[in-house]
Amino acid sequence: MNYLKPRFVNKKRRFGISIPERLAKSLDALTQALGADRSSLIREALREYLHDHSHYLKPHECGGVMILLENRDHMYLLHILEEYDDIVCNYNHVHVGRYCIDIVVVSGSSSRIAHLHNRLLSELKCRIRYIPIGKCSLELAEDMQP
Template sequence: MKRRFGVSLPESVAVKLDELALSTSSDRSSIVARALEEYLHDDLHEHGEHVCTGLIILMSEKSIDVSSLKSEIIKAQLTIRSSAGYITVLYVEGFYGSVRNLRKKVSRRCVFTRYIPLSCVYMRRS
């Protein structure tokens, strides 16, 4: 079941949306629905403590020494030198509060950070 409603977008965003729809042979509604699902997942993910597994993606001008962070939630890392600088991908497992704190700590040294949750286990409150 779908629900229809109107959304006002800045002209530049609407133009980009039209271009994306044309280039992917898709429609605006499908693109907006997918984007909102991603946004809502990220936003809702931050509410309530839980155990999660995910990727923290970092982009920085200089290589980041992840070993100095001494974080038990970092299970693996990959660093790539690109024309834009360094891209580091951290595979993390642990309580979301620890993931959030780690991301906050490393973001001070980065141009860009993003957390992509892969799985979450929410704790029931008694």
């Protein structure tokens, strides 16, 4: 027995989840293509999701990048962003082939950024990925290592 190693460093907890059949088939196809197992893929996906969202749990000043895909109402997006001009540092709209990509750089209160994120999700009905930047997101990522 190794007395120098903390007892719970690599402790794992097993739990079941229910997902739609199509999602399960996609997961199985990806595990086969990557030569990985389901648990590893789900663990990595969960780690990424927690990295991108857990900083909302503790109020702090931070920054990040919101990437919006499949947004059909650019004028309404601009209207919303004007209401958050205290945290929006930059906005860019680009085309990649026939696809539109909106990129919003934000900096400020984590609660205000979370409010903008949630509002965009609920009102625009598009895909949004928020990527936090800075020391806070890195510290949280270290806490979530396996």
